[in-house]
Amino acid sequence: MGRLNRRLLPIKAHFFFFMAAMGPILPQLLVIGKQLGVPPDVMGYIMAVLPILYVLAKPLVGFLADYFTRLRKFIFITLILVMTLAYAGFYFLPSEPLGTHVIRLDEGSAKWNVTLLDAPKECSSEVLSSPAFCQMVYQAECEGFQALVVANDAAAGLNLSQNIQHGNESHHMCSLDSVSQISGTTVYCELQHTYSCIFGNGKFWLYVLLLFIGTIGFNVTNSISDACCFDLLGDEEQDKYGAQRVWGTIGFGATALLAGIAVDLWTADAVKSLTPALIIMCVFSTLDLVSVSKLKLPKLGGSETIAKDVWQLVRQPPIVVFLVFATIAGIIDSFIIYFMFWHVEQVAEETGYMHQIKLIEGLVVAAECLAGEVPFFFYSGKIIKKLGYVHCMSMCFFFYAVRLSLIAWIPNPWYLVGVELFFQGITYALCYTCIVAYASAVAPPGTSSTVQGLMAGMDDGLGFSIGSLIGGLMFKRLGGRESFKYFAIAAICTCVAHILVRPTSRKRQFLPKQVYQQPTEQGQDETKYPPARELQDMR
16 A cells, blocks of 8 residues: 555656746746836736647647657657746846836836826927837826826936926826817826837847747646656556646645745845746756656557547537536636736735735745645545546536635735635646546547647636636726636636536546547457446446
8 A cells, every 4th residue: 555656756756856847937937027027918918828829739749749659758858858948048038127217117007197287299209219218208098198208307308398297296298199188187197118118129029939938838748747647547547646746736836935045045136036946947857857768658559540539529518518617717727826916915015914925925835835735636536536527626616716705805915825725725736637637538549648738728728818818807997806706706607507517427427438449459359448338337
């Protein structure tokens, strides 16, 4: 019972080293963009587009891994290497932001009530063509017109009059269209970054390129890792997936904490250098390449008609239904991942806990990984075996609703540590395991990587993209508390729909893989594959 299975040591090592390499960098991806001066709305667009590429990349690479079975390990190693090099490229990004403005905007925009001392005139060429345009100008959406606001010091250098008053400060405003307001009028304006200064900057596109290559590489590698793990476990040990995947959670939590301490010790400035985090990532990624080279993947016969087999699978109504609910799970996960810390920082501002916010966020991550996910990854196989895939997913959606409600309710940021401690495991860890385990159970022989890529593409691909867009719009219009409340309502409605739509009996779990015939080149005896009805009853 307590004997160590040496055959599974390499996959355990891979999960540990792979996620340990990602621990220092994944939580910092948006922070790197923020330090470069990328505004949050632009970051939201990036994070909405990026998951769509997962939908395309995961099944494509999975198809290649399934078709070229002898090159599976080579493809695996190449993905890890490309991902590591892309993320390491962040080291060469300039440390200074895209533009150092005299006017500071909080979270990308500022809402001003300005008094027009003089009606704004059309923007002159000296403003539009100034070499310092991106450092001195903000775009302003005002009531009835669009304008540019030129910072006070820059306006003086260009001999421009100060024609607006905001509080105790005076600046210059020029219009991009006709203005009918007369002097003395008070106008409401929302200042934003000038998008041409962001999209026209080479540093921005270098950051986006490295982000896309690295993150796509990570997600595809993650999907292939799951497929390889299930192939190694075989049909008899599918429920042991969580016991292998948990080592990734341990590695991620440990190195995220280690990198946070190292970065704080390395630089005391407000803008932190991520050099220690990148070094830790490269060390563990190198160890991961060694562990992958030791993996002895089973020799699969493969499928001669992968696309046809997968198409026949996804045409099955229960599979389509499962894909829909996997996408909804991704929508919920993306909203929590991208906006939970944004919400908790707003709560910290309201309650006076901003001086402790980074400590709180660090403890939240530690609670999620080491205390929340570890036990559920260990026991997820037994839970799924006991309840079945359908009841497991229904339970996950119920607890997602509870978790989202509590996040909306927290009276101060410290409460979030407890919420994530108790609910990260029973929502994310269990739901993730249920999705990948179901994908393995339904995959026709020789198509495991392709089907894993398809399932993952719907979950953290399409689902994350939709969640980013919807969550961003709701967060901007409704605020954090209301947005989390509405997502909680959506989660409980999803739970009810899942119970009504999917079969309630464990004996009716839909596992169509059992009706597929083993490829003839494997020379398997058909007696090893009992009829599908018989296997479903066995469950």
